[in-house]
Amino acid sequence: MILVTGATGRVGYRLLEALADTRAEAVAMVRVEAKGLDLPGPGENLVGTFDDPPAAEQLQAFDRVFLLSPSSETQAELEIVFIDALVAAGHRPHVVKVAADGFLDPGCDVRFMRSHREIARHLDATGLPASYLAPAPYMEMLLPAAAAIRREATLYAPAGHGTVGFVAAADVADAAAQLLTGPVPPAGDDPGVFTLTGPESLTYANVASRISAVFARQVRYANQPEDRAREELLGAGLAPWDAEGMLELFAWIRAGGAGQLTSHVREVTRHAPRGLNDWLEGSRAAFLEPPLDGAAPSY
DSSP states (O other): OOOSSSTHHHHHHHHHHHHHHHHHOOEEEEGGGGTTTTSSSSSOEEOOSSSSOOHHHHHOOSSSSOOOOOOOHHHHHHHHHHHHHHHHSOOOOOOOOOOOTTTTTOOOHHHHHHHHHHHHHHHHHHHHOOEEEEESSSGGGGGGGGHHHHHHHOOOETTTOOOOOOOOOHHHHHHHHHHHSSSOOOOOOOOOEEEEOOHHHHHHHHHHHHHHHHHHHHEEEEEHHHHHHHHHHHHHTHHHHHHHHHHHHHHHHHHHTOOOOOOOHHHHHOOOOOOHHHHHHHHHHHHHSSSSOOOOOOO
């Protein structure tokens, strides 16, 4: 039985879809029961949170656990509490944790990667069988730029000339589904680490060209000063800690940290990674039509 945390997010929701397609037994952990009403699958949900995990006897029902929580200042603390609950349950499930490309690089000082590094050190020390998915920046990271593209035909980002191996959230979900339904790593083996990227390493100027081609509208890229980017991130509703993390991420991109490509999506999922053009086609409504509720974008 598989326990899926982060089930209402972009990756977790698609993971539940993929598991339902294979008829795998999966249960979503949700904060309140109402959050699970529209999730894919048979509708079996477990109420719990990272800081108040389900009881040991409930956790013992799951031999595989998908671990994903939102980036936040307390992410490491919360995931470590949850990992300790799994250890205390005593049944040693296989944990598939979503981290981020760069989390194993001690020279990468982006706070999001530092949080994942801290969690991984703790998880490895427990001896639980573990696998790590380390995705490149998601293609979905481009969605908050849609409003400016509609209004001004401009893609703003403080990315300089750095390249990014953007990966689709759906590919990360597909990889997670394969690991969660495949063989459990043998006891004592080093955790597997799968760095998930798309098929191309693109600058933001390249991305603007792709948007222009897909939507038949000329879009330019404007390299945004950090101060202006910070102002927009905070204005979009991000907490200061998250906004500074995004600026660190873009600094890492400018320095060339995000440009690597791997074959891990194909190796794990047995299909090619989705390209940016295909992802844009599937996201056409987001780029061409304003959101109905006018909500602030979520990075």
